[in-house]
Amino acid sequence: MSAGLGVILGQTKNLFSYNTKSLLLRYVQTSENVNPKKYTASILLPQTKFPSRISGKKRVDMDKYLLEILKDITIRSKIIRGQRVHFRPGWDCHGLPIEMKALISLKESAMNLTSVEIRQKAQKYANEAISQQRDVFMSWGIMADWKESGCYFTHHTSYVINQLRQFITLYEKGLVNRDFKPVYWSPSSRTALAESELEYNEQHVSKSATIRLLLDVLPPALESLKGHPVYALIWTTTPWTLVANEAIAFAEDVKYCVAEDSEMNFYIVAENLLHKIQEKIGILKPSITITGTELRGGRYLQPITGLSSPFVPGSHVTTAKGTGLVHIAPGHGMDDFLIGLANKLPVLSLVDENGCYTADAGPDLVGLNVLNEGGKAILNKIQSNVVHTENYQHSYPYDWRTKEPVIVKASKQWFINTSALKQQALDSLQNVSVYPVCNSASSTNSLTQQVKMRPYWCISRQRVWGTPIPVLYYRDTGDIITNRDWNERLCHLMQKYGLDCWWELPIEKLAGKKLLRELEVDASELERGQDILDIWFDSGISWSTVLPDGKADLYLEGIDQFTGWFQSSLLTSIALQGAAPYKSLFAHGFAVDDKGHKMSKSLGNVIDPEEVTRGGEDLKKKPAYGVDTLRWWVASHGTQHTLVPVTEKLLKGSAESVQKLRLIFRFLLGALHPYPCDTPIEPEYHYLDKYLLHQLYHYDKRIETLYSNYEYHNACRVIIHFVANTVSALYCHLIKDRLYCNSINSSHRAGAVDVISEILAVLTRSLAPILPHLAEEVWLHHPDNLASVPLFHSAHNLPKDWDQPSIAKVIENALDIKAAITKLATINTWELAATITLNPAQYSIVTALQKDESSTTSQLCELFQLSAITLIAKDGIEDAVIDLKPIEKSLCARCYRYPEPQPGKLCARCDDIISHLST
Missing domain, CATH: 3.30.2320 (hypothetical protein PF0899 fold)
Structure with missing residues (x-):
């Protein structure tokens, strides 16, 4: 790299810095007997008030100031390309997390609150959280109409009424019904949970048991063993469910071995698992080999009741672990339930909402917690059947809110019949694009597999902070009462009295005279439902309230929403309008610390976004990085990985990237300083100028494609590379002589300035979706922005004739x-x-x-x-x-480019410029 003016952009490590005063002194001092300040006025150095750095309180203040003209990456990338975007922010306001947080400070006194009092406290908490979050989103420069009228809230009357109407439509279509089925149940929250409300604890330890169950009826293939004790070996990590055992399932295509122990007992076990079983219970001598189908007709004695129970086929049975035989309790497992339906088995659940055995389980079990002393009591009760126990560490579902283990138990709940919706849902996904592209195949496969495997969707919850399921029941039979006319009456009552009327009004008022007359009953014979709608139904129905045509161009959320919002929205939309509610999905990752751990206050590894943008109490220890640094980190790291690390190192790296961009923008703005000129100048473009426009044209197309595909991490990479190499190290470095040392009215200088103006226009717009504050700040200092008009209000189209491959060939050679x-x-x-x-x-x-x-x-x-x-x-x-x-010869003392004609003299160009200035 050349010296002299060449240092204006510095060497590679100082690529974006310049110091005009030291620059001028450096080159003029290279010529003897020259006054260092003699030619200062003739050098057209960059001039701008755009600051080279903003930090600390000034950074926070500037972010606040820019909000006056700012209203986000996806939205901005569309708007900056001239598209109209309708983004309506919304809050999911119902659910157990809010209810629990609202009551946590009340402790035991919360148990004495009425349903309405709980709802009022939850609503107050939700409204305060909304206000705080809205302020934060606004401070991050997210573009939206943040007035209450421009947002939607799932606890507002209009939203709830729409839910009630959509529910009754589903009910009329026969797609929603009440049934006794197993669901995930949280004893700690005392409510049913959806799969998406679970988190799996990989360190959970269960007391697993290998249990022998005596056959009382041998299948035909084992008639030769008649007169000998023959046992089926089962292995379970939930011994407490044995109280509800109704069958043993086998895999039809698996080979089973009947093996004899030293006491002439025979045990049925999968042939390929025999060696593992022997490690637990001792040596077994193989006697007979049969297939799973040959176990049909066999029966065994249930270990608790002693009743005879059947062997049944089970498609979920594998030989990955255990014994190859699985105990079936239809009331405590989804697969078990389906097998129970197919074989007309009883669905027995003897566990209450606290996770304890009911009186029907027997006097020696009643009141025992099934996850603790209940499981131990069962093993003691059937001690003669237990051949081996061990502590088994495995993945187990926990309530994501309370962090306590859940169970599966059958209860009366409301369900959406997903079986009737699956195929149409899967077909509709064929037309849905999934982003980012790098993860689209796995993400699409994940969603389709989950839809395929989902047996049913429980949409009822046993809480009060939510939308009530609009049904009444007969007190004596529990039969359901609901219809569209009565549902409309309920909607009217809610509009008139507020949403709490469901819990406040007497049954007579809720039911109304017309319904009571039609049913020919007294109000005392009825009772209101106590369930609310699942929050995934709450949010999943949002398309019917928010979207004018019931379909969005894009749904954007975290990868966990493939089991949550993405799926609930799909299923409700298929059920109610026969199509997916979205054309495309974007799934981002989750923030973790530098060790890959999820952020948690208890672990002390949480990095507060507000602290990133505004700084901590001590700005020296916790600097204010500003909104743009946070957004650059999100764009650079949030889209290509499922786990996104948030570390000081990465944040500092993001801050350095933003600072580098700021410095080159400062240089570009300075180069546009409007030096006074008496006459208009027609720009003359060099090949290098045309080459830069060619490169700019293709850069713009590349950035547009990356934004369209939501590849924001690649957009960041392309932006930094283009700015650092093509713009700064190449173009700005090579035009320095024309820019500084040509005359004000030089057409060659004008050509370079014209290209810099185009570079600035394209770069600013390409950055704006990710770094809106920096882009707007640049635009505020742009000489052409005399009216302080926001950047996104100004269009900038690139002409096709910038694309000149022949020019590119010359320059690149x-x-x-x-x-x-x-x-x-x-x-x-x-x-x-x-x-x-x-x-x-x-x-x-x-x-x-x-x-x-x-x-x-x-x-x-x-x-x-x-x-x-x-x-x-x-x-x-x-x-x-x-x-x-x-x-x-020596170089000219003014420009340090051309050789001087004589010692101490200027080159012809510089001499002409100085001569004109002196006159």
Whole structure:
């Protein structure tokens, strides 16, 4: 890299910095007997009030100021391209987390609150949280109409009424019903849970048991063992469910071994698991081999009741672990329940809402917690059946709110019949695009597999902070009462009295005279339902309230929403409008610490976004990085990984990237400083100028594609690379002489300034979706923005004629030769002259930059930063032959580019400029 003015952009590590005063002194002092300040006024140095750095309180204040004209990455990327975007922010306000947080400070006194009092406290908590979150989102520069009328809230009357109407439509279609089925149940929350409300504890330890169950009826294939004790071996991690055992399931295509122990007992076990079983219970001698289907007709004695129970086929049975035989309790497992339905088995659940055995389990079990002393009591009760126990560490579902283990138990709940919706849902997903592209295949497969495997959807919860399921029941039979007319009456009552009327009004008022007359009953014979709708139904129905046509271009959320909002929205939309509610899905990752751990206050590894943007109490220890740094981190790291690390190192790296961009923007703005000129100037463009426009054209297309595909991490990478290399290290470095040392009315200088203006326009818009504050701040300092109009209000279309591959071919060939010159040069290249010998093909390309055989003023001299170049064409050579020689004269004291004609004199260009200034 050349010296002199070449240091204006510095070497690579200081690529974005410049200091105009030290720069001027450096080059003018290289000539003897020259006054260092003599030519200061004639150098057209960059001038701008755009600050080179903003930190601390000034950073926070600037972010606040920019909010006055700012209303986010996806939204902004569409708007900046001239698209209209309808984004309506919404809050899911119901659910157990809010109810629990609202009551946590009340402790035991919360148990004495009425349903309405609980709802009032939950609503107060939700409203306060909404207000705080809305302020934070606004401070992050997220573009939306943040007035209450511009948002939606799932606890508002209009939203709840829409839910009630959608529910009754589903009920009329036969897609929702009440049934006794197993669901995930949280004893700690005392409510049913959805799969998406679970988190799996990989460190959970269960007391597992291998249990023998005596056959009382041998299948035909084992008739030869008649008179001998034959046992089926089962293995379970939930011994407490044995109280509800109704069958043993086998895999039809698995080979089973009947093996004998030393006491002439025979045990049925999967053949390939026999060696593992022997490690637990001792040596077994194989006797007979049969297939799973040959176990049909066999029966065994249930270990608690002693009743005879059947062997049944089970598609979920594998030989990955255990014994190859699985105990079936239809009331305590989803697969078990389906097997129970297929084989007409009883669905027994003897566990209450606290996770304790009911009186029906027997006097010795009643009141025992099934996850603790209940399981132990069962093993003691059937001690003669237990052949082995062990502590088994495995993945187990926990309530994501209370962090306590859950159980599966059958209870009366409301369900959506997903079986009737699956195929249409799967078909609709064929037309849904999933982003980011790098994860689309796995994400799409994840969603389709979950839809395929989902047996049913429990939409009822046993809480009060939510939307009530609009049904009444007969007190004596529990039969359901609901219809559309009565549902509309309920909607009217809610509009008139508020949502709490469901819990406040007497049954007579809720039911109404018309319904009581039609049913020919007294109000005392009825009772209101006590269940509320699942929050995933709450949020999943949002398309019917928010979207004018019931379909969004994009749903954007975290990867966990493939089991949550993405899926609940899909199923409700298929059920109610026969199509998916979205054209595309975008799934981002989750923030973790540098060790990959989820952020938790208890672990002390939480990084508060507000602290990132505004800083901590001590700004020296916790600096205010600003909103843009946070957004750059999100864009750079949030889309390509499922776990996204948030570390001080990454945040500092993001801050450095934003700072580098700020400095180059400062340079570009400074170069646009409008020096006074008496007459209009027609720009004259060099090949390098046209090359930069060509590169800018393709950069813009690339960025547009990346934004369209939601590849924000790649957009960040392309932006930094283009700015650091093409714009700064190449173009800005090579035009410095024209920019600073040509006259104000130079058409060549005007061409460079014109290109810088285009660079600034394109770069600012390409950055705006990710760094809106920086982009707007740049725009505020732009000489053309006289009215302080927000950037996204101004369009900028790139002409097709910027795309000039022929220009690119010339410059890129020349840059290859320049790279060779740089390797050879040992002094400032402006102090060198070169003779360059090229093959005819190279020569014909490069001569576009230098028409004459020898020149000191050609565009090739500017590009190579040589004082003189002589070009020679020669056959028979492959690579350029370069001969560098020092010039005989010193460089001009003003521009430090052209050789001086005489010692102490200026070059002809500089002399002419100084002469005109003096007159």
